[in-house]
Amino acid sequence: MSGRRTAHGTGPEPAGEGRALLDLPEVPPPDAPEALVLADPVPPRQGRPCGNRRCRRPVGTPYPGTPVRYEGYCPHCGTRYSLLPQLRRGEPLDGGRYEVRGPLAHGGLGWVYLAVDTRLRNRPIVLKGVLNPHDPEARERMLEERNQMIAIGHESIVRIFDYVPHRPDDGRTPADYIVMEYVGGRSLRGILEAAGREAGPFGSGEPLTLEHVARYGCQILGALAVLHDRGLVYSDMKPDNVIHRGDRVVLIDLGGVQRPDDPDRAPVTTKGYAAPEVEDGGGPTVAHDVHTVGRTLAELAGAAADGGPGAAGTGLGHDSFHRLVDRATHARPERRFSSAAEMSGQLEGVLRELVSLRTGRQYTRPSDVFAPTHALLDAGLGAVPDLGRWRGRRARAYRGTVAAPLLDPGRPTPSRVAAGLPVPLPRRDDPAGVQLRLPAPQDPRAVVRQMESFLDGDEDGYRPSVEVRLRLCRAHLEVHGHLPPGDRERDGRLREAEDRLREAEEILGLPSGRDSVPDWRIAWHRGLVRLARDEVEAAEEHFAEVHGALPGEYAPKLALGYCAEHRGDLDRAERFHHAVWRRNTQQGSAAFGLARVHLARGERERAAGVLERVPPMSRHYDAARIAAVRIRAARLSPGRDGLPDRRGLAAVRRELPRLVLDAGERARLEAEIREWALDWLQRAAAAGGTETGDTAEPAEADGAHPAELGGDLFGGGPGEPPTERGLRTLLARSFRDLAHQPGVTRSRSEHLVDCSNAVLPRTWFVRPAEEPTR
Known part of the structure; x- marks a missing residue:
């Protein structure tokens, strides 16, 4: 896995970055191998099936009032059986090359023994036989395990070295054994047992956390993906069958590995981990493997220090993790992840979210299912206002105390959000999947024309394309979102979008409406259509479906954050926007959403601070800097509490x-800022400032000395604070500059000149006294 994504993904990532993210803490050195040998090996209490294919009834099971018989003859058909270990300490195999040390455990099919390779300086190895040497079917399955696994070389799957038949000299039943690597470490069952102890499973008091659990899951799923690519399923995933060795995990006990739904083999599973359809008699499948991993992760999370609801430090990551487990363990196989690779991709996304929320550092990676969007979900906060800002202002409003307008926090309309959210990548198995990944026209109307031409292929006998119809749905929504309310075309575009979505649902055989569906693409587009209809609560339900299906993706969190913000649920909105922002600070829409939440609470400094942390490599960097300046200078609410302070104006x-x-742009932004500054200066002085001539110096201490505001923007000489007279003069000059900008209409120019004249400081002319007549 070093240097590339093997379990999932569409391309390479920086060498070592993915592996470093998945690295686990080293467990304390394991005991010496011989210390693990069982002094009193006990066969499985549930017994084993009889070796007679026609019988297969359990043998070696307890009966009331009688001791368990671990060897003997089947009481139903008389076939001989033995469930006791067949190898003794010191017993040689393969001409003395391997020497037995004793039994370690029993797996799903056979006893596992510790031995040493005498030709390699007594290197520890493992021998695996069958639990019942009189069971020919168990022997066949062990041989099949050898044949299937001998060619697989993966760091997270135990390696098979050799295969040896053994014929004891004392008349015991001959048997065959697989020679496997000895995996020194601790099983996840041992990790679970150690998690409750004060020292913790990793020593030095480091507890088991959800991050560790997610790393276990990603590595396990990477190994299962290798098996699935070879047409095999693991069948019996559980904490007992995974060893934590070094900073990696290794899957052991491969006795349950088989072809999916093999009718000739009884599945090797464990109750409590197996999927419902397998417990009801079905064969193991990829969906079953996904379920067993989900159950394993749930058990580990239950022992994690931060695995409970509301655990400190996990934020939305806790919810995302448990949503992933819920999907993996869904009762219906079609609602689970379609593959180990898909589940691994989502779990890695959850891990990145957990780490980002804990450390404050971003751990981002391109999405496998959503294309990045260039749109900024903002309604002008990050843009310099146009001249329309002063259109409704009467000139006489500038003669006395200036009441500057409030800052518009810039929340976009639902229809604009529907057109600007990230776009799902087309499925590669769609008939038009390749063409849809090519560059598309910028104009959504051109996209509609292009996509309509693809529909002609349906009439030529090709399989109908779901993705073309979903692309058409989004193109119509994009046109709709940019049309003004009341436009006749607007409603027609929305109807077209709904019709194309309905066609996609029919192709997939899904019910239309609000019913939950297994295909997250349909749920996503239903949410977009509801947003375009201003039905935000209904849209939120669909986006919640997508969040449950793709808990590692940021796109549904971005949509849910906006929906919560629109409904006024600021805590929920902050939770979603914050999770996206922490994971990727280039997500400008999340930064602006988080800033709007802070503005709604009157938290000016926090809102500006978020936007100032948008990195220069983000395409929304300039918009974020403009928004931060406007926020620091603006009036946010009526009354003195909504005014800026000296520290903010000094930063501006x-x-x-x-x-x-x-x-x-600079002239318009300066005019807006000067208007807010004049409002602040007048009201601060009236509330208790000291006036010296025409100098109004606010009395309250709000983080900056008044002299820090001096300069070209607010007036005032070197080391001197701004004055009302000076600010009025500068604002009047700004209005005159705006009146003479290119393209300004005559009426608007005259209005701006009137505003300039009104805001100018008043000058009193005193007639000189007449000289007396002589």
Whole structure:
């Protein structure tokens, strides 16, 4: 797995980054191998099936009032059986090459013995035989295990070295043994048992956490994906069959490995881990393996220090982890993950979320199922306002105390969000999958024309494309989202989107409406259509379905964060936006969503701080810097509590020159900021400032000295605070500059000139006294 994604994914990632994320802490050195030999080996209490193919009734099982007979003859057909270990300490095999040390355990099919390879300096190895040497079917299955596994070389699957027949000299039943590597370490069952102890399973007081559990799951699923690629299933996944060795895990006990739904083999499973359909008599499948991994992860999470609801430090990651387990263990096989690779991809996403939320560092990776979107889910907060901002302002409002307008927090409309959310990548098995991954036109109307041409293929005998119809649905929604309310075309576009979605549902044989469906793509597009209809609560239900199906993806969290924000549930909105933002600080839409949540709570500094942390490599960097400047300068609410403070205005004065703006944008932004600053200066002075001539110096200490505001933006000489007269003069100049910008209409220019004249400081002319007549 080093340097590339083997379990899932569409491309390479930085060498070593993926492996480092999945590395586990080293467990304390295991005991010497011989210390693990069982002094009193006890056969399985549930017995084993009789070796007679026609009988197969259990033998070696307890009966009331009688001791268990671990060897003897089947009481039903008389076939001989023995469930006791067949090899003795010191017994040689293969001409003395292997020397037995004793039994270690019994697996699903046979006893496992510790031995040494005398030709390799007594290197420890493992011998595996059958529990009942009189069972020819068990022997056949062991040979099949050897044949299937001998060619697989994977670091997380136990290696098979050799195969030896053994014919004891004392008349005991001949048997065959697989020679396997000795995996020194601790089983996950031992990890579970140690998790409750004070020292912790990893020593030094380090407890088992959800991050460890997710790493176990990713490595297990990587190994299972190798088996699945070879047409095999593992069947009997459980904590007992996984060894933590070094910083990796190794799957042992391969006795249950078989072809899916093999009618000639009884499955090797364990109650409590097996899927319901297998417990009801069905054969093991990939879906069954997924279920067993889910049950294993659930058991490990139950012992984790942060595995309980509301555990500190996990944030949304806890919920995402348990949603993944819920899908993996769903009662209906078609609702589970379709493969170990798909589950591994989602679990790795959950792991990245957990680590990001705990450390504050981003752990991002391109999504396998969603294409990145260039759209910013924002309604103007990160843009310089146009001249329409002053359209409704009367000039006379600037003569006395200026009441600057409130800052629009920039929450986009639901229809704009529907058009701007990330786009699902087309499935490669779709008839048009290859063509849909090619660059598409920018204009959504052109996309509609292009996609309509693909529909002609349906009439030529090709399999109907679901992805083409979903792409058409999104294109119509995009046109709808950019049309103004009341436009005649708007409703028609929405109906077209719904019709194309309905066609996709019919092709898949799914019910239309709000019913839950196993295909997350349909649920996603249902959510988009509901958003376009302004039915936000209904949309939220569909996006929650997608979150349950893809708990490791950021796209459904982004959608759910917006829905919660729209409903006014700020805590829930913050939880989703924060999880996306922590995992990838380039996600501008999450940063703006989180900033809007802080603004709704009046948390100016936190809102600006989030946007200032958008990295320069993000395409939304400039918008975030503009938004941060506006937030620090703005009036957020009526009354004095909504006004900026000196510290924020001082930061604005420092940051504004660094913004990349053209001359017109800079003039408009300066005018907006000066208007807010004048409002602040007047009201702060009226509330208790000291006035010296025309200087109004607010009295409250709010983090910056008034002199720090001096300069070209707010006026005031070197080391001197701004004054109302100076600010009025600068704002008047700003209005005149805006009035003479290219493209400004005559009426708007006249209005801006009137505003300039109104805001100018008043000047009193005093007629000189007349000289007396002589």
